[in-house]
Amino acid sequence: MPCCPNTLWLEVHHIIFYADGGLTRPDNLITICSRCHKNAHEGRLIIQGNAPRGARFLNETGKDLREEWRLETAFWLDIWCGWRGTEQDRRHLRAQLSTA
Numbered sequence: 001m002p003c004c005p006n007t008l009w010l011e012v013h014h015i016i017f018y019a020d021g022g023l024t025r026p027d028n029l030i031t032i033c034s035r036c037h038k039n040a041h042e043g044r045l046i047i048q049g050n051a052p053r054g055a056r057f058l059n060e061t062g063k064d065l066r067e068e069w070r071l072e073t074a075f076w077l078d079i080w081c082g083w084r085g086t087e088q089d090r091r092h093l094r095a096q097l098s099t100a
């Protein structure tokens, strides 16, 4: 799960919910932490696609969390590296342009 730091208390989640007929097969199972699992079942985290490489993670408004995480990382890299360049060479701007 992008942007989740938890590596303990992991649980197996059915991407298509078991209650909705989702099968217990590797392409429908993903390992996430207990907090993300709760968010998925309460509608705050939407997981779509096939595990492991085709899974998409969206927030409740439909934003792709992997992209959000990439943009946030680029923003903090600019700060952490003490960026002193022009607007055009900011990591955050390049990350934004690559998703447009």
Ligand SMILES: [Zn+2]
Residues within 6 Å of the ligand: 001, 004, 005, 006, 032, 033, 034, 035, 036, 037
């Ligand atoms: Zn998590």
